Amino acid sequence: MPEEKLSCVKPAKGPVVSTPVQAADSSEPNVGKGVNKLMAKVGKPAPDFEANAFVNGGFSNVKLSDYKGQWLVLCFYPGDFTFV
Amino acid sequence: MAAVAARYPELQALGVQVLAMSCDSRFSHKIWQEEELSKMVPGGVPFAMLSDAGGRIGEIYGVYDEEAGVDIRGRFLIDPDGIIQAMEVMTPPVGRNFSELVRQVQAFQHVRATGEATPAGWTPGKLTLTPGPELVGKVWKVWNPEMDK
Numbered sequence: 001m002p003e004e005k006l007s008c009v010k011p012a013k014g015p016v017v018s019t020p021v022q023a024a025d026s027s028e029p030n031v032g033k034g035v036n037k038l039m040a041k042v043g044k045p046a047p048d049f050e051a052n053a054f055v056n057g058g059f060s061n062v063k064l065s066d067y068k069g070q071w072l073v074l075c076f077y078p079g080d081f082t083f084v
Numbered sequence: 085m086a087a088v089a090a091r092y093p094e095l096q097a098l099g100v101q102v103l104a105m106s107c108d109s110r111f112s113h114k115i116w117q118e119e120e121l122s123k124m125v126p127g128g129v130p131f132a133m134l135s136d137a138g139g140r141i142g143e144i145y146g147v148y149d150e151e152a153g154v155d156i157r158g159r160f161l162i163d164p165d166g167i168i169q170a171m172e173v174m175t176p177p178v179g180r181n182f183s184e185l186v187r188q189v190q191a192f193q194h195v196r197a198t199g200e201a202t203p204a205g206w207t208p209g210k211l212t213l214t215p216g217p218e219l220v221g222k223v224w225k226v227w228n229p230e231m232d233k
Contacts, residue, residue, distance in 0.1 A: 040168055046162045051134040051141060062132050076136070076157060081116055
């Protein structure tokens with residue numbers, strides 16, 4: 001695989017919204033639908049995302065949906081160089 | 085993170101992938117790995133470390149602390165269909181219990197494979213329950229909290 005040229009900033013999509021939430025000009029009140037579509041909840045699909053990553057000693061982007069078909073643990077933590 | 089890395093083979097044995105994520109850049113992840121993590125755990129962290137720029141991903145997972153500008157500790161167990169089966173969110177000073185994560189993985193994998201349910205504190209080999217009309221009001225006959233000890 002050719003080495004990708006490393007730049008200071010690399011775009012990543014962040015949260016991937018499949019169905020954009022319509023709210024502003026909708027005539028129906030947006031009650032009980034749409035609003036919480038993109039919140040993580042147990043029993044519901046994990047919201048997809050794409051992020052910059054440090055992986056296997058190099059840099060690439062990682063998409064959550066690339067892991068479909070496998071069990072996955074997603075761990076958030078407060079920051080590199082923190083203490084616990 | 086080092087604690088998860090050190091016991092990563094246990095998750096690997098269960099076929100579980102790991103993604104770690106904070107609001108730090110990928111460059112910061114690299115230096116943390118090289119300067120510190122690799123000295124705590126042989127080989128360092130063996131899984132991908134992701135950058136949640138601006139906390140936008142943490143926001144939708146309910147772990148982004150706007151005042152501090154960081155993602156607090158949150159762990160999400162996601163099944164092969166992409167469904168979140170378990171989550172645990174904690175304020176920063178308390179670390180996670182890796183053994184409980186492994187137990188939950190084992191229990192969710194068992195449930196997925198068999199359709200059975202696992203009572204409180206279940207570990208592999210212990211009694212499971214098969215939900216059905218006959219079991220309603222009769223759980224006491226087959227299970228009690230003492231069995232969790």
